[in-house]
Amino acid sequence: MKVLVVDDSGVMRKIIIRSLNAVGVSDIVEAGDGQEGFVQFQAHQFDLVLTDWNMPVRNGLEFVTDIRKTGSKVPIMMITTEGQRSQVILAIQAGVTDYLVKPFEKESLRAKLDKYVPV
Amino acid sequence: MVTNEDVMQITEHVLGTMLELGSYADSADNLLTDRLEAFTGCVHISGEWQGAVVVQGTPELGRLIAQRFLQLAPGEVSEVDVMDSAAELTNMIGGNIKGLVPGPSSLSIPSVTIGSDFNFRLPGTRESAHVVANCEGQPLRITLCESTK
Numbered sequence: 001m002k003v004l005v006v007d008d009s010g011v012m013r014k015i016i017i018r019s020l021n022a023v024g025v026s027d028i029v030e031a032g033d034g035q036e037g038f039v040q041f042q043a044h045q046f047d048l049v050l051t052d053w054n055m056p057v058r059n060g061l062e063f064v065t066d067i068r069k070t071g072s073k074v075p076i077m078m079i080t081t082e083g084q085r086s087q088v089i090l091a092i093q094a095g096v097t098d099y100l101v102k103p104f105e106k107e108s109l110r111a112k113l114d115k116y117v118p119v
Numbered sequence: 120m121v122t123n124e125d126v127m128q129i130t131e132h133v134l135g136t137m138l139e140l141g142s143y144a145d146s147a148d149n150l151l152t153d154r155l156e157a158f159t160g161c162v163h164i165s166g167e168w169q170g171a172v173v174v175q176g177t178p179e180l181g182r183l184i185a186q187r188f189l190q191l192a193p194g195e196v197s198e199v200d201v202m203d204s205a206a207e208l209t210n211m212i213g214g215n216i217k218g219l220v221p222g223p224s225s226l227s228i229p230s231v232t233i234g235s236d237f238n239f240r241l242p243g244t245r246e247s248a249h250v251v252a253n254c255e256g257q258p259l260r261i262t263l264c265e266s267t268k
Contacts (some may be wrong), residue, residue: 008228011188011207018190054226071200081214084222102211103136
């Protein structure tokens with residue numbers, strides 16, 4: 001299983017990658033913003049994309065829109081501080097399949113990841 | 120209107136959930152300004168509501184936050200680790216405060232400074248909330264500044 005992690009915060013990328021490793025995922029590509037993420041998305045075949053919303057250059061919502069424009073149905077989980085209902089609806093409309101609001105307990109992220117990681 | 124209680128609740132939630140650190144509101148603001156390695160994080164909110172969230176903590180707390188975020192041993196924490204962790208902490212507290220102010224609005228990328236030999240000012244703002252959390256015996260100061268324009 002190959003996973004793309006897009007977040008401008010190196011701290012958050014490490015936290016997410018730690019959780020991915022804990023559920024047995026080690027084939028991970030990192031990107032620091034939505035533009036870099038889309039370059040990586042086009043260069044590889046991913047089974048899951050995890051992305052932040054607030055990022056420089058190209059934000060998470062624009063990144064998700066770019067992915068969906070390609071016709072890809074890859075599961076996309078947004079991990080963000082944007083917890084308002086209106087924002088969640090915007091993300092779903094853009095094509096996000098799962099959503100996790102920061103701060104979160106590590107068990108919450110692992111439970112979400114379990115849904116996408118084959119046993 | 121965002122109250123001191125709102126800011127404290129968010130701070131406790133972020134520290135407790137992400138870092139498993141207990142905290143409580145402290146009446147004494149004993150964050151020493153002459154601490155050479157104190158951190159100051161700032162994130163701006165723009166849109167229907169305009170302002171900024173400033174998060175300041177002692178060097179000891181900065182290192183503890185980095186240890187918890189990155190799961191490092193005390194001796195392994197670098198200044199960059201502290202700055203990145205303080206930025207993420209500021210982003211989380213600021214992002215959750217943004218959820219309480221009138222929208223739509225957007226959150227800036229956080230900035231962080233370490234040191235004490237500087238003056239920090241956000242022109243055209245007034246302080247609208249201010250709390251000091253005691254976290255593991257260390258002060259963490261959170262200030263919400265609202266635009267006066």
